[in-house]
Amino acid sequence: MAVTDYEAVPEVSVDQHPQRGTVVMKFGGTSVAGPERLRGVARRLVSAHEGGSRVVAVLSAMGATTDELVSLAHQVSARPDPRELDMLISVGERISCALAAMAINDLGHRAVSLTGSQAGIVTDTKHGKAKIVDVRARRIHESLDRDEIVLVAGFQGVSTAQDVTTLGRGGSDTTAVALAAALGADRCEIYTDVEGVFTADPRIVPQARKLHAVSYEEMLEMAASGAKVLQLRCVEFARNHGVTLHVRSTFADVEGTWILEEDDRMLEKAMIAGVTYETEEAVYEGEGADPAEVFQALADAAVNVDTVIQIGAGLVFSAPSEDHAEAAAVLERLGAQWSERQGLGKVSVVGAGMKSHPGVAARTFSTLAGIGVRSEFVSTSPIKIAFYVPREDVERSVRALHEAFELAESTIEREHA
Numbered sequence: 001m002a003v004t005d006y007e008a009v010p011e012v013s014v015d016q017h018p019q020r021g022t023v024v025m026k027f028g029g030t031s032v033a034g035p036e037r038l039r040g041v042a043r044r045l046v047s048a049h050e051g052g053s054r055v056v057a058v059l060s061a062m063g064a065t066t067d068e069l070v071s072l073a074h075q076v077s078a079r080p081d082p083r084e085l086d087m088l089i090s091v092g093e094r095i096s097c098a099l100a101a102m103a104i105n106d107l108g109h110r111a112v113s114l115t116g117s118q119a120g121i122v123t124d125t126k127h128g129k130a131k132i133v134d135v136r137a138r139r140i141h142e143s144l145d146r147d148e149i150v151l152v153a154g155f156q157g158v159s160t161a162q163d164v165t166t167l168g169r170g171g172s173d174t175t176a177v178a179l180a181a182a183l184g185a186d187r188c189e190i191y192t193d194v195e196g197v198f199t200a201d202p203r204i205v206p207q208a209r210k211l212h213a214v215s216y217e218e219m220l221e222m223a224a225s226g227a228k229v230l231q232l233r234c235v236e237f238a239r240n241h242g243v244t245l246h247v248r249s250t251f252a253d254v255e256g257t258w259i260l261e262e263d264d265r266m267l268e269k270a271m272i273a274g275v276t277y278e279t280e281e282a283v284y285e286g287e288g289a290d291p292a293e294v295f296q297a298l299a300d301a302a303v304n305v306d307t308v309i310q311i312g313a314g315l316v317f318s319a320p321s322e323d324h325a326e327a328a329a330v331l332e333r334l335g336a337q338w339s340e341r342q343g344l345g346k347v348s349v350v351g352a353g354m355k356s357h358p359g360v361a362a363r364t365f366s367t368l369a370g371i372g373v374r375s376e377f378v379s380t381s382p383i384k385i386a387f388y389v390p391r392e393d394v395e396r397s398v399r400a401l402h403e404a405f406e407l408a409e410s411t412i413e414r415e416h417a
Ligand code: ADP
Pocket: 027, 028, 029, 030, 031, 060, 170, 191, 192, 193, 194, 196, 197, 198, 199, 200, 201, 202, 203, 226, 227, 228, 229, 230, 274
């Protein structure tokens, strides 16, 4: 049994009278790293505004600010209180927004920066990985009606218990898509430090190609298996609310990658969209436990279980390494016989065309065998094959699979209308 489980996405109350011409533009950490880049972002927002759009920007924290704040917390406390940690790390996004608003004002346009809470992003109460449950966009509309450019601090909201929450690493992507859905925006543009979604992480496969179009399903699988260019939750939101995403470069004015509904041309042109990887996989193995009890307890602890494999009485599952402490505590509490497999990473081949092209499994197995990599577990979905391999073999496996499926060739290019 192998399961890829995606959680339900809440209904957000879409504006009854969507205004035409709203655009949500999200800028990641590298895109706002430093005063010069922030001024560049301000110029882009102003030019979208001058083009006639109602402009809502979602900004990330500058550069490595979030990492630095997390590290600061750990220097002060061995186990930072989750509520206080959220108070701390939500600050980075506020800094970017306030600075960008100043730069926009200097360009002669009016701008207002808002925290997640002020922007009406309401979440559940799970600190550190809160989920958006509602977007109350009245204040944003009022600002847009006054012809202001609205800057919303990404990655955060206010919980139903009125505390500041954060949405998990990479969460500004999700803020942007939730706002685009709630505002009935025409476009949601994700500006980042690469030119789009590539056939593999360009940092480890220099020949990787930019994909023109990727289906929601493929992007979900890619995000879930390590392509951190988009947060998984943001893709779930986009799919469920029909938000078309355009992932593109902050630094070059070129077309990026469109994330949208699957289209026949995607299936015909290329069976594989990309190869993704994760270097840190927490894999747990046990026997004799009641799976229903185990997974309920993990769900209650908000552990996001990824792959599940059951063979007879044996159960294997993986979960994000950041959920490690919670997962270990749950397993210990259940008193089950569990062990953890150390040193594993995961390499996945993703593509909607797999559904209609046999032989993908054969080619992946023979490619890994050809470079002497032995996988410990394999899990599949209709459009993905994932191999758990020793961590030190991850990068060369990605490169070998990228080559075996000829992903650097231009024939894989997909167009969409
Ligand atoms: P941002 O700060 O803009 O949110 P991220 O660092 O979260 O940017 O995501 C962009 C990074 O994702 C890229 O620099 C790239 O190294 C990495 N990445 C991993 N896999 C892919 C992929 N398949 N396509 C594009 N980028 C990828």
